[in-house]
């Protein structure tokens with residue numbers, strides 16, 4: 001258990017970040033058995049590869065502790081249920097919190113809102129050439145055109161990740177994940193706004209969505225999608241929180257996570 005100052009969410013969406021390199025040290029300070037549910041522990045025990053185990057544990061550690069920053073509930077006491085496509089939600093949820101988790105080599109992220117549907121995806125940059133080749137089958141026409149116009153191979157590999165993290169954050173906020181055909185909706189990076197055109201959803205719904213595209217340090221891209229229902233179209237403030245700093249354990253010799261906002265959504 002780590003001490004976190006209690007926070008209020010109000011009209012914000014909080015993005016919690018955890019360096020994978022900090023997970024071993026943090027997990028040495030707590031007993032995995034006392035943090036994870038029996039189901040999580042069973043899943044953790046089945047994982048074989050060190051990195052996959054570390055990121056799984058880091059994800060549970062991050063989201064359980066981060067959720068406890070908004071309610072007087074111990075990290076180990078949160079209980080979850082998975083939706084039809086496997087999206088975990090709090091169950092029961094008396095505090096009305098919504099969250100989503102993502103992990104990739106080097107970074108774990110968790111977005112939390114007060115009830116707004118939300119999704120997050122983190123990926124390494126630049127994308128590998130074999131990943132960029134996936135654009136042909138998984139990107140909408142508008143996205144393929146933007147990629148073709150991106151410039152050189154490096155710019156294309158960066159742009160591919162920009163689209164990918166937004167696309168995945170959106171499908172994760174919808175709860176359907178990669179069961180959704182990724183070419184049936186397309187992003188426009190603006191400026192001034194990151195917007196989605198989705199032929200399977202009511203066009204009026206576009207106004208509800210807010211997307212953020214971030215770079216975290218030199219190696220990671222992050223997409224966040226939030227559906228702002230009942231907010232009268234007002235933007236939610238996206239706040240980023242470095243978990244290791246928030247619990248007062250950042251090694252002063254290591255630089256804090258550098259977060260750069262690439263494109264903020266300003267839906268008209």
Ligand SMILES: CC(C)(COP(=O)(O)OP(=O)(O)OC[C@H]1O[C@@H](n2cnc3c(N)ncnc32)[C@H](O)[C@@H]1OP(=O)(O)O)[C@@H](O)C(=O)NCCC(=O)NCCS
Pocket residue numbers: 056059084085086087088100101102103104119120121122168171172173174175176177178179
């Ligand atoms: C969710 C999904 C997009 C994750 O892709 P990924 O890039 O490998 O993983 P990420 O690190 O970004 O996210 C993983 C986290 O997303 C969450 N998640 C799982 N399913 C989810 C869903 N349908 N929607 C939103 N989030 C989901 C979990 O917290 C998961 O963490 P965990 O693996 O530690 O439990 C992908 O696994 C998927 O599409 N799953 C659903 C596919 C499906 O049809 N499932 C049916 C069987 S249940």
